[in-house]
Amino acid sequence: MEKTYNFTKNESRNLYIYLISIVVLTIGNGIYTFSISYYLLNETGSALYFSINLAISSITFLIVTPFAGVITDFFDRKKIVLSGEFLITLLTFILLLLVYFHGISLTAIFVTTFFRSLILPLVNNSFSASMSNLFNVDNLQRVFGLNGSIQSSAAFFGPILGGLIFGIFSLEVTLLLFVVASFVSFMLDFWLKFDLFQQQKPKDILELKNKNVLKNFFIEIRKGFKYLLSIPILRIVIFAGIGINFFSAGDTILPEKMMINELNFSPITVGLVNGIMALGTVTAGILLSYRKKIVNHVSVMRWCFIINGFITIILPLPIYLSMDFVQNMIFLSVMLFFNYFFIAIANVPFIRIIHEETEDHMKGRVFSNLGVLSSSVVPLAVVLYGIIYDAGYYMTVNIIGGITVIIISFIFLNPSRGHKRAEG
Numbered sequence: 001m002e003k004t005y006n007f008t009k010n011e012s013r014n015l016y017i018y019l020i021s022i023v024v025l026t027i028g029n030g031i032y033t034f035s036i037s038y039y040l041l042n043e044t045g046s047a048l049y050f051s052i053n054l055a056i057s058s059i060t061f062l063i064v065t066p067f068a069g070v071i072t073d074f075f076d077r078k079k080i081v082l083s084g085e086f087l088i089t090l091l092t093f094i095l096l097l098l099v100y101f102h103g104i105s106l107t108a109i110f111v112t113t114f115f116r117s118l119i120l121p122l123v124n125n126s127f128s129a130s131m132s133n134l135f136n137v138d139n140l141q142r143v144f145g146l147n148g149s150i151q152s153s154a155a156f157f158g159p160i161l162g163g164l165i166f167g168i169f170s171l172e173v174t175l176l177l178f179v180v181a182s183f184v185s186f187m188l189d190f191w192l193k194f195d196l197f198q199q200q201k202p203k204d205i206l207e208l209k210n211k212n213v214l215k216n217f218f219i220e221i222r223k224g225f226k227y228l229l230s231i232p233i234l235r236i237v238i239f240a241g242i243g244i245n246f247f248s249a250g251d252t253i254l255p256e257k258m259m260i261n262e263l264n265f266s267p268i269t270v271g272l273v274n275g276i277m278a279l280g281t282v283t284a285g286i287l288l289s290y291r292k293k294i295v296n297h298v299s300v301m302r303w304c305f306i307i308n309g310f311i312t313i314i315l316p317l318p319i320y321l322s323m324d325f326v327q328n329m330i331f332l333s334v335m336l337f338f339n340y341f342f343i344a345i346a347n348v349p350f351i352r353i354i355h356e357e358t359e360d361h362m363k364g365r366v367f368s369n370l371g372v373l374s375s376s377v378v379p380l381a382v383v384l385y386g387i388i389y390d391a392g393y394y395m396t397v398n399i400i401g402g403i404t405v406i407i408i409s410f411i412f413l414n415p416s417r418g419h420k421r422a423e424g
Contacts, residue, residue, distance in 0.1 A: 007135075007136075007139060008136075008196075010193055010196055011134075011135055011136065011139070011196060013193070014134045014135065014192055014193055014196065015135070015143065015146075017188050017189070017191055017192055018134065018147075018189075018192060019146065019147065019150050020188055021184075021185045021188035021189050021192075022147060022150065022185075023150055024181050024184045024185050024188070025181055025182060025184075025185035027161065027181060028177060028178040028180070028181025028182055028185070029178070029181075030161070030162055030274075030278075031161050031162040031165065031174050031177050031178055031181075032092070032162075032174060032175065032178040033162070034162030034163060034166065034174075034270075034271055034274065035162050035165075035166045035171055035174040035175075036053070036109060036113075037050060037256055038162075038163070038166055038256075038260065038267055038270065039104065039109070039166075039171060040053055040106075040109070041256055041257065041260045041261060042260055042267075044106075047253055047257045047261070047385075047386040047389045047390050048383075048386045048387060048390055049106060050253065050256065050257070050386065051253060051382045051383050051385065051386025051387075052110070052383070052386075053109065053110060053113050054252065054253070054378075054379075054382040055379040055382055055383050056110055056113050056114055056117065057113050057116075057117045058375060058378040058379040058382065059379045060113075060114055060117035060118055061117055061120075061121055061371070061372075061375060062372055062375060062376060062379070064117070064118055064121045064122070065121045065125065065368045065369075065371050065372050066221045066224070066365075066368055066369060066372055067217060067221070068121040068122045068125045068126075068364070068368050069125055069221070069224055069364045069365035069366070069367065069368025069369060070217055070220045070221060070224070070364065070365060070368075071122060071364070072122070072125045072126045072129050072363075072364025072365075072367075072368070073129070073220070073361055073362065073363070073364035073365055074220075077126040077127075077129060077130045077133075077194055077364075078126075078130075078192070078194040080122050080123065080126040081123050081126050081127060081130075081189055082186065082189060082190060084119045084120070084122045084123035084126075085123060085182065085185060085186040085189060086186055087119050088116060088119050088120070088123070088182055089179055089182040089183050089186060091112060091115050091116060091119070092112070092116075092175060092178055092179050092182060093179050095108060095112045095175060096172060096175040096176055096179060099171055099172055099175060100172050104171055121368070121371075125364055125367050125368050125371070126364070128351075128363075128367045129360075129363035129364040129366075129367055130194050131143070131144075131355060132197060132355040132360065132363070133194055133195060133196060133197050133360070134192065134193070134194060134196060134197070135196070135197070136197055137197070137352075137355055137356055140351075140352045140355055140356075141288060141289070141348065141352050142288075142289045142290075144285075144288065144289075144348045144351060144352065145284075145285045145286065145287070145288035145289025145290070145348060146285065146289045147285065148281050148282070148284060148285030148288065148289075148344050148348060149281070149282045149283070149284075149285030149286045149289065150282075150285070160268070160271040160272055160274075160275045161177075161271070162174060162267075162271050163266075163267040163268040163269070163270055163271025163272070163274075164267075164268055164271065165177070166267050167266065167267040167268055220365065221365065221369070223365065224362065224364075224365025224366060224368070224369045225365075225369050227358075227362050227365065227366065228365075228366050228369050228370060228373075231357055231358070233297075233298070233353060233357070234354070234366075234370065236298060236412060236413065236414070237298070237301065237350065237374075237412075237413070238370070238373050238374065239412055240305075240408055240409065240411075240412035240413050241373070241374035242373065242374060242376060242377055243404070243405075243408040243412075244305055244405050244408055244409070245374055245375060245377055245378055245381070246377040246378075246380075246381045247312075247381075247400075247401040247402075247404040247405050247408070248308065248309075248312055248401060248402075248405055249377075249378055249381030249382050249385055249401075250312070250381075250385040250388075250389070250397060250398060250401055251308075251312055251315070251339065252382065253382060253385050253386055253389060254315060254316065254385075254389060254394065254398070255273070255274075255277075255315070255332065255336060256270070257389050258316065258318065258319060258332070258394070259273060259332065262318075262319050263318060263319075263325075263328050265329070269329065272329075272333075273329060273332050273333050273336065274336075276333040276336065276337055277333070277336035277337055277339070277340050278340065279337055280336070280337040280338060280339065280340035280341035280342075280343075280344065281340045281341065281343070281344040283337075283341055284340075284341045284342075284344035284345045284348075285344060285348075287345070288344075288345070288348050297350050297353060298413050298414065299413075300345060300346060301346040301350060301409075301413055302409050302410070302413035302414075303409075304342035304343065304345050304346035305342075305346065305405055305406075305408075305409040305413070306405075306406050306409045306410070307338070307342050308339055308342050308343065308405065309402045309403065309404075309405035309406035309409065310402060310406070311335050311338060311339045311402075312398050312401055312402035312405060313398055313399050313402035313403065314335070315332075315335055315398060316394035316395045316398050317331065317395075318331055318332065319394050319395075320394075320395060354366060354367070354370070385397065
């Protein structure tokens with residue numbers, strides 16, 4: 001029987017601060033992301049510009065993330081998080097000033113996306129690597145479950161508020177709200193204790209600061225890849241993840257493209273559907289936070305991705321069927337709810353396994369390299385899907401993508417391997 005572990009006083013304090021910070025920032029991010037996405041699709045009428053914005057973010061992520069992993073492992077993670085959050089707040093404030101005095105432009109959006117994408121990998125990677133320092137590893141599944149449910153509850157309101165504010169007010173107001181939310185999150189994270197369960201780093205790791213760090217970056221990145229591939233359970237999902245991410249990339253574009261350009265949903269309706277989509281993660285988070293540790297996580301991931309493959313296949317149906325507004329809205333809400341539900345179910349136990357099996361001084365590189373490998377095909381995929389969707393081949397490409405995801409899940413995600421690794 002798995003032992004239970006109670007939160008210490010400082011750990012509980014970390015949990016409350018962390019969750020409140022996540023709620024505030026997630027609502028702000030939801031408002032910001034919705035407004036930018038709606039502007040790109042509504043004003044241009046093309047999924048290509050939306051895809052280009054995603055591609056800029058993805059390409060920058062791929063370039064920066066390996067270096068972010070090394071920085072995370074060799075420097076103070078709390079300082080990285082706080083510095084990054086402050087810079088993102090400042091960057092968005094500059095965009096707000098540009099929009100207010102000169103009006104919005106595609107160039108301003110793309111440039112902002114680029115610089116945000118330079119900073120976010122550092123912040124996100126530092127937070128990911130620090131979770132087992134903020135909380136005891138035995139509490140991580142519960143923390144991730146609570147985080148997922150609370151964060152997604154906030155994400156439920158973010159798009160709704162984004163649609164409401166964008167529809168009633170202006171882009172400037174949404175940017176201002178994000179600036180406020182980002183600054184509040186920055187102030188909250190200042191009080192987090194990042195060293196509650198910190199492990200002692202080896203001496204050679206500590207001494208790297210006194211060497212030529214730039215000269216050693218690629219050496220350390222290579223060490224991270226080698227270490228990552230030495231963990232059997234991670235090798236399994238890397239190859240599966242690359243294929244699944246490529247063939248399911250359309251799921252990040254199609255819902256917005258379909259609702260705005262094909263079904264002519266209003267901003268408020270689009271925000272509501274996106275909010276219901278986030279409830280899928282809320283439900284999954286609640287489920288995970290109150291159940292025992294998932295042992296065969298490979299099997300769980302396998303069936304989650306298989307179900308999502310079927311969802312991908314049928315997602316474009318409202319474009320081809322003669323359904324009324326309410327039917328279209330219900331269909332998309334249900335499909336997206338379950339899509340995100342199963343994604344969340346697949347992600348949480350896997351992240352816990354990484355924390356359990358990875359040494360603390362390698363976690364930054366493991367998380368960053370895993371992110372690079374699993375996202376390496378995303379920039380090409382989102383641009384291709386954007387072009388194909390603009391050409392009107394919704395159902396064809398989704399049938400191919402969904403079937404391929406199902407096949408990859410059956411071939412690569414072998415449950416017996418998951419059992420062996422979990423028990424070992």
